[in-house]
Structures are given as structure tokens and as C-alpha cells.
Amino acid sequence: MLRARLSGVSGLRHPLWMCGLRPFFLFAALSAVLLMLPWLGFLGHGLPLPAVPGGPFVWHGHELLFGFALAAMAGFLLTVVPEFAGGDEFTPTQVRRLAALWLLGRVAFWSSGVLGAGALAVSATAHLALLGGLAWLAAPRLWRDPRRKHLAFLWALAGLAVCIAGFYADALQGGHPARWLYAALGVFMMLIVVALSRVSMRIMNHAIEEAGIVGVEYRARPVRRNLAIFCIGFFTLAEFFLPGTRLSGWLALAAAAALFNLMNDWHIGRVLFRRRPLMLYGVYVFMATGYATMGLALVFETGAAGAGRHLLAVGALGLAIYAVMSIAGRAHCGQPFETRLWMPLGAALLAGAALVRALTAWPGADILTLWLVAGLLWVAAYGLFAWHMAPLFLAARTDGLHGCKGTAIP
Amino acid sequence: MSFLYRWFAGIPAYLWSGWGALASLFLLVAGWEAVSLAYGPLVLPDPAAAFDRLFALIDSGAAGTELALTARRAMTGLALAILVGSLLGLLAGLSLTASMLARPIVTVLLGTPPIAWLVLAMLWFGASDGTPIFTVFVACLPVIFIGALAGTRTLDHHLKDVATVFRLPWRMKLVDLYLPHVVSYLFPAWINALGNAWRVVVMAELLSSADGVGASLAVARSQLDMDAALAWIAAVVLTLLAVEYLLLEPIKREVERWRPVEHV
Numbered sequence: 001m002l003r004a005r006l007s008g009v010s011g012l013r014h015p016l017w018m019c020g021l022r023p024f025f026l027f028a029a030l031s032a033v034l035l036m037l038p039w040l041g042f043l044g045h046g047l048p049l050p051a052v053p054g055g056p057f058v059w060h061g062h063e064l065l066f067g068f069a070l071a072a073m074a075g076f077l078l079t080v081v082p083e084f085a086g087g088d089e090f091t092p093t094q095v096r097r098l099a100a101l102w103l104l105g106r107v108a109f110w111s112s113g114v115l116g117a118g119a120l121a122v123s124a125t126a127h128l129a130l131l132g133g134l135a136w137l138a139a140p141r142l143w144r145d146p147r148r149k150h151l152a153f154l155w156a157l158a159g160l161a162v163c164i165a166g167f168y169a170d171a172l173q174g175g176h177p178a179r180w181l182y183a184a185l186g187v188f189m190m191l192i193v194v195a196l197s198r199v200s201m202r203i204m205n206h207a208i209e210e211a212g213i214v215g216v217e218y219r220a221r222p223v224r225r226n227l228a229i230f231c232i233g234f235f236t237l238a239e240f241f242l243p244g245t246r247l248s249g250w251l252a253l254a255a256a257a258a259l260f261n262l263m264n265d266w267h268i269g270r271v272l273f274r275r276r277p278l279m280l281y282g283v284y285v286f287m288a289t290g291y292a293t294m295g296l297a298l299v300f301e302t303g304a305a306g307a308g309r310h311l312l313a314v315g316a317l318g319l320a321i322y323a324v325m326s327i328a329g330r331a332h333c334g335q336p337f338e339t340r341l342w343m344p345l346g347a348a349l350l351a352g353a354a355l356v357r358a359l360t361a362w363p364g365a366d367i368l369t370l371w372l373v374a375g376l377l378w379v380a381a382y383g384l385f386a387w388h389m390a391p392l393f394l395a396a397r398t399d400g401l402h403g404c405k406g407t408a409i410p
Numbered sequence: 411m412s413f414l415y416r417w418f419a420g421i422p423a424y425l426w427s428g429w430g431a432l433a434s435l436f437l438l439v440a441g442w443e444a445v446s447l448a449y450g451p452l453v454l455p456d457p458a459a460a461f462d463r464l465f466a467l468i469d470s471g472a473a474g475t476e477l478a479l480t481a482r483r484a485m486t487g488l489a490l491a492i493l494v495g496s497l498l499g500l501l502a503g504l505s506l507t508a509s510m511l512a513r514p515i516v517t518v519l520l521g522t523p524p525i526a527w528l529v530l531a532m533l534w535f536g537a538s539d540g541t542p543i544f545t546v547f548v549a550c551l552p553v554i555f556i557g558a559l560a561g562t563r564t565l566d567h568h569l570k571d572v573a574t575v576f577r578l579p580w581r582m583k584l585v586d587l588y589l590p591h592v593v594s595y596l597f598p599a600w601i602n603a604l605g606n607a608w609r610v611v612v613m614a615e616l617l618s619s620a621d622g623v624g625a626s627l628a629v630a631r632s633q634l635d636m637d638a639a640l641a642w643i644a645a646v647v648l649t650l651l652a653v654e655y656l657l658l659e660p661i662k663r664e665v666e667r668w669r670p671v672e673h674v
Contacts, residue, residue: 224430231433238440246458247443254436261429295436299458 005394015396017092019404020078021332022393023099025325028072029389031106032318032382035063040375043368051113053120053171054178061181062109064313066127066164069188071102072321073160076195077134077153079332079404084150084198085141089403094137101130117172124168131161152194159187179240185312186236189287190229192320193262197225199324200280204266207274216268224262231255235291249298252308256292259284276337279323279347286315286354293358307361314378315354322350322385329389331406334397342388346381353377417664424660431655451636460640467638472626473645480622481649483539484611487546491607492600495551499558500592509559516559519552524610532618542614542622549610550603557599561592601658608650 008014016022039060041047049056078098082089108123135157142150167180197220204218235251242248266272266281293308326343330336357374360367439457446456467473502508527548531541565588573583615624623642630638 227430227433231437234437234440242447245443245447246456247440247447250436250440250443250457254433254440257429257433257436260426261433264423264427264429267423267426 005391009394012092012096016394017095018397018402019332020090020095020098021075021325021329021404023095024071024075024078024102025329026390026393027099027102028068028075028321028325029382029386031063031068031071033379033386035060035068036375036379036382040372040379043371043375050110052109053112053174054176058176058178058181061178062167063106065181065184065188066167067102067106069317069321070127070130070160072325073188073191074098074102074130074134076324076328077138077157079328080198081138081141081150081153082404083406085138085145087141089405090137094133098130098133101126101133105130112171120168120172124164124172127164127168128161131157131164135161150198153191156187156191156194159190160184163187179243182243182309183236183240185309185317186232186239188317189232189312190236192283192287192316193225193229193232195324196220196280196283196320197222199327200266200277203276203280203327204268204271207277208268208271211271211274213269213271216271218265218268218271220265224258224265228255228258228262231258232291244298246299246301249295252291252295252298254295256288256290256295259288259291263288275344276323276327279319279344282347282351283316283320283323286311286319286351290316293361297361302361304361307358310357310374311354314357314374315351318354318378318381319347319350322347322381326385326389328406330392332404333392333395334399334401334405335392338388340388342384346384349377349381349384353381424663428655455636455640459637460644463637463641464644467641467645476621476623476626477645477649480611480615480624480646483542483615483622484546484607486539487543487611488550488603488607490543490547491550491554491603494547495554495603496558496596499555500562502555503559503562509563512555512559516552516555519548519555522548524549524613528614528617531614537618537620539619541618542611542624545614546607546610550607553603553606554596554599557595557602558592561595564595565591597662601654601662604653604658605650608646612646 009016016026038047038049039056042049042056049059052059052062054062078090078095105123105126108119108126112119112123135154138157139154142148142154163180163184166183167177170177170180201218201220208216208218231251231254235248235255238245238248238251263281263284266277266284271277272281290308290311293311294305295308296302297304297308326338326346330338353374356370356377359365360370360374442454442457446454451459464473498512502512524545528541528545531544531548535541535544569587573587578587611622612624612627615622616628617624619625623646627639627642630636630642
């Protein structure tokens with residue numbers, strides 16, 4: 001069956017290229033699983049990973065941020081930009097070129113330990129070209145919008161481009177490029193706050209309607225959001241220039257408080273406990289606790305900063321991507337909202353993965369076991385997602401429509 | 411009953427809305443840390459050192475004793491000012507002549523720096539409790555007086571006429587018409603005065619007393635103990651923040667509930 005779906009995938013008419021999110025969400029789902037398994041093999045049994053500058057930990061961070069998360073972001077932008085800013089959908093040729101750049105980036109980076117600086121340079125070019133291509137496609141439309149209210153996406157692209165350029169500049173000069181990965185995680189957090197504010201308005205108000213609650217309206221107000229973005233940005237800068245200082249710790253605590261403050265928008269009653277609202281709310285819970293953990297670790301000089309960072313990476317980033325991919329992925333492939341149990345189950349597994357990964361900071365904890373358990377939970381969550389969603393990305397739409405057009409989400 | 415229910419049901423949301431304030435306070439602490447990083451601990455010790463010292467002071471019981479003493483002085487002065495200022499202000503508001511007469515005097519009182527009153531108080535009361543109490547009293551009096559004056563002067567005459575036409579019983583007039591309006595002016599003035607009292611009492615103690623937070627600050631200064639000075643300042647500010655946001659702000663919201671508020 002899979003072979004039948006994949007036949008003709010090289011042709012422009014294959015459904016995979018119908019909409020930008022199809023190939024990129026597929027890449028994201030598969031890479032979430034395929035990048036974690038070798039990592040667990042390395043942690044558990046010392047199996048070798050591709051040798052890259054900076055070592056295995058840099059490989060892990062680079063691939064999950066600039067492989068997995070970047071693919072999800074590309075799919076998201078290719079789909080929502082025409083929807084938010086108007087204009088035709090992007091063509092299969094454009095989508096395919098960007099997908100090819102993403103794959104080239106994987107191959108080149110993985111082989112950079114063997115092939116040396118040349119492969120690194122190719123990888124840098126591929127990643128930057130992918131971001132540049134996205135900006136090239138998105139910028140004119142976002143700029144044409146008279147109120148220019150979605151420009152934040154462009155700033156996020158620019159921020160990621162700076163992080164990638166810096167990463168490869170450090171790597172090519174033989175430095176330790178991990179600091180750029182931390183900065184990129186900060187940019188992703190800001191991007192999530194921006195993106196979720198757009199997504200959540202629809203999801204929450206639809207859920208309110210669905211639940212038949214009257215007199216309640218959800219509004220993602222810019223005031224609290226901007227404070228949160230400002231604090232996260234400030235912390236990201238401080239962590240980059242003054243790593244490990246108390247100063248960055250206080251700023252992390254400010255970011256945490258600003259994110260808890262952002263949750264005020266969401267406290268509008270029992271609708272919060274419905275499936276999709278709760279998933280999106282969970283993203284903020286993990287983001288806030290992640291920054292709080294990092295802040296406390298930096299202020300009190302304990303070693304829990306890594307746990308906090310993984311609450312951000314696994315809990316906030318992993319869950320946000322999972323939620324957005326499973327909601328938007330179905331809607332833009334012409335399917336109604338998922339009502340089967342695998343979706344909330346996967347979200348719960350991810351939440352479990354984030355908590356278990358954070359528990360490694362507990363004094364006396366069996367770190368290796370916790371690492372492995374957290375990794376397996378992550379693999380299970382995204383495995384479920386890939387199992388249920390990949391066929392959708394490869395199949396033609398069943399509602400007779402073409403392209404990305406969303407189903408009737410209000 | 412419904413009032414109590416609404417009150418308690420609102421507590422979690424109110425407390426949760428405090429995160430925004432906390433975020434800006436953390437940014438302030440980060441700024442403090444940045445200055446201390448740039449200029450070194452001799453100019454400004456870092457927040458951790460100050461908080462460490464503060465916890466040590468709390469542990470040893472010194473912070474509690476001194477804060478209680480200072481609070482007693484500030485509250486005595488404030489209570490006197492509230493009593494006298496509110497009464498005089500309300501009375502002055504009833505008569506146009508009296509309010510015209512009072513305006514310039516209030517301006518003079520407001521314009522006189524508290525430190526000038528402090529000098530007088532030191533001459534009159536010496537090193538006794540009277541000095542800080544009197545200074546607080548004089549510093550808070552005009553603020554409260556003006557609030558009370560404005561409260562009575564701005565009463566809506568149409569509403570008063572309506573009340574008269576409908577022959578509202580005097581109790582109803584007082585509780586539903588005069589009181590909410592006047593209190594909505596008085597209460598912010600009292601809160602303003604509280605902040606004033608807390609600042610002035612520390613200053614008065616610093617210059618005139620042998621005990622209290624102000625005196626402890628004076629000791630820290632004479633020993634060039636930056637950590638202790640900042641710890642005491644933090645203690646004073648944190649106490650004020652706690653009283654204002656945990657006690658007064660909720661009451662203020664309840665009192666001003668009838669006003670159309672613009673939500674952020």
C-alpha cells in the first residue's frame with residue numbers, strides 16, 4: 001500500500017506536492033522518529049553517530065532544531081502565508097525545490113565529519129537557501145498586506161537565518177557552535193508565541209462554539225504576548241552574550257512570569273479542558289515552567305538548566321509542532337478534526353517525555369534511564385503521528401478540492 | 411452571600427494576574443544585576459547578596475522587630491492623618507467658601523518638604539516616637555484632605571435631586587449614593603498616603619531615631635555595609651508591595667466596581 005502511494009512521487013502531479021505542508025510535515029514527523037532512535041542508541045549503547053563538528057550533542061541539537069523543527073516551520077509557513085495574506089498557493093515546483101534543499105541540508109551536515117569543510121559549507125548554503133526561499137515566497141505577500149500584521153514571521157525567519165549563519169561560521173572556524181543552537185531555541189519560542197496567537201483564536205473560539213458555551217469569547221491580546229516575546233528575546237540575547245550568569249537567570253524568570261501572565265488570556269472557563277485547547281495551553285505551561293526552571297537553575301547556580309532547556313525543546317516546541325501539525329495537517333488535507341484517541345494520547349506521551357527528561361535534574365536520579373525513557377516516549381508520540389498522518393500527506397484529497405485549501409474550520 | 415462568593419471566586423484570577431507585575435519586577439532585578447556586573451559590588455552589590463542578607467536578617471528576627479516598629483509608627487501617623495484629613499476634607503467640601511479657603515493652605519502644606527517638618531518635629535519631640543509619627547501625619551494630611559474635598563465637591567447634583575424627589579430614606583442615600591462616591595475618591599487618596607507614610611517614616615527614622623528600619627539603614631551607611639543597606643531597602647519595598655497588591659488593590663477594585671473601567 002505504501003509503495004502504491006509512493007509511486008510517481010517524483011512527478012509534479014503527485015499529491016505530496018499539492019501543498020507545502022505535505023512534504024514538510026512528513027519530513028518533520030519522520031525525522032522526529034528517525035533522529036531520536038540513533039540518539040538513543042548512542043546514549044544507551046554508545047553506537048556511533050555521524051561525526052560532526054562539536055560532537056554528538058551538537059548533532060542532536062542541530063538536527064532536532066534545524067532539521068525537525070525547521071521542516072515543521074517551513075510547512076506551516078508555506079500553508080498559512082497564502083491563507084493569511086492572500087494570493088495564489090505556492091506551486092509544486094517551488095515546494096519541491098525547498099524540500100530538496102532540506103534534504104540536501106541533512107545529507108551535507110551528516111557527512112560533514114567525513115567530507116570536511118566542503119560539506120559544511122554546502123550544508124550552510126542549503127539551510128540558508130531554504131530560509132531565503134521561504135522569505136522570498138512569503139515576504140512580498142506579508143508586506144503587501146496593508147496592516148502588515150504578520151511581519152513577525154519574517155523577523156523569526158531572519159532570526160533563524162542569523163543563528164544558522166553563526167552556527168556554521170563557528171563550525172567552519174573550529175569553534176564550539178552550541179551557543180547558536182540555544183539562541184535558535186529562543187527564536188523558536190518567540191515564533192511559537194506568534195504562531196499560536198493566530199492558531200489559538202480559531203481553535204479556542206471553535207471549541208467554545210462546539211461546547212455550546214455562550215457569552216464567552218477568547219481573544220489573544222497583543223499586550224501580554226508582546227511582553228512575553230520581549231522577555232524571551234531579552235533572555236536569549238543575555239544567554240548568548242553572558243552565558244551562565246545570574247543576569248540571564250533573572251531574565252529567564254521574567255520570561256517565565258510573562259508567559260504565566262499570557263495564560264490569563266486562556267482562563268475563560270471550562271472550554272480550556274477540551275482536547276485541542278488543552279494541547280495548545282500545555283505548550284505555554286511547558287514554556288513557562290521551562291524558563292522558570294532555567295531561571296532558578298541560573299540564579300541558584302544548580303545544574304538544572306539542561307532540564308529547563310528540554311522542557312522548552314520537548315514540552316513547548318515538540319508539543320506545539322505536534323498540535324499544529326495534527327490540527328492544520330488534517331484541515332489542509334481536506335479532513336475534519338481528528339476525533340480518534342491517538343491524537344490526545346500522542347500529546348500526553350510528549351508531555352510525559354518532557355517531564356521525564358526534566359526529572360533528570362532531580363538529585364540522585366538515574367539519568368541514563370530517564371533519558372532513554374523520555375526518548376522512547378517521544379518516539380512513540382511521533383510514531384503515532386506518522387502512522388496516522390503520513391498516509392494523508394501522500395494521498396489525494398477526498399473532498400474533491402486541490403491544494404492547501406482548509407476544510408470548513410470557522 | 412453572592413458578594414462573598416464573587417469575592418472568593420475572583421481571588422485565583424486576581425492572584426494569577428500578578429504574573430505580569432512579577433515579570434516587570436524580574437526585569438528590574440535583571441537591570442540591577444546588570445549595573446552590579448558593570449560597576450562591581452563596591453558600587454552596587456548584586457541582588458543575590460542583598461537577598462541573602464535579607465534572609466539572614468529575617469532569620470535572626472531583626473527584620474521582623476524593626477519592620478514592626480517602623481510599621482507601628484507609620485500606621486499611627488497615617489491613621490491620625492486619615493482621621494483628621496478625611497473629616498476636615500469632607501466638611502470643607504460641603505461649603506464652597508471653606509474649600510476656597512482651604513486650597514491655598516493645602517498647597518502650602520503640600521509644597522513644604524517633609525524634611526522641613528522633620529526638623530521642626532525633632533525640635534518639638536526630640537528622639538521620641540513623636541518625631542516620625544508627626545512627620546508622617548503632616549506629610550499625609552494634605553493628600554487625604556484633597557481626596558476628601560474632591561469627593562464631596564464632585565457629587566452629582568442631579569443624582570442628589572433625584573434622591574430627594576423620590577424621597578429616598580436617609581440611610582439609602584448615605585449607603586447607595588454618598589458613600590460609594592466619596593469612598594471612591596477617599597480610598598485612592600488613602601493608598602497614596604500609605605505609600606507616602608512608608609517612605610517618610612524611613613526618612614524620619616534615619617535622621618532622628620535609634621531604632622526602626624530607618625535607623626538600621628543609618629547604621630548600614632555608617633559601616634559602609636552596602637549589602638545590609640540594600641537588604642533593608644528591599645524589605646521596605648517588598649512590604650509595601652505586599653500590602654498594596656494583596657490587601658489594598660483588591661479592596662480598591664471592589665470599591666470602584668461601579669465605575670466604568672477600561673480593561674487592558
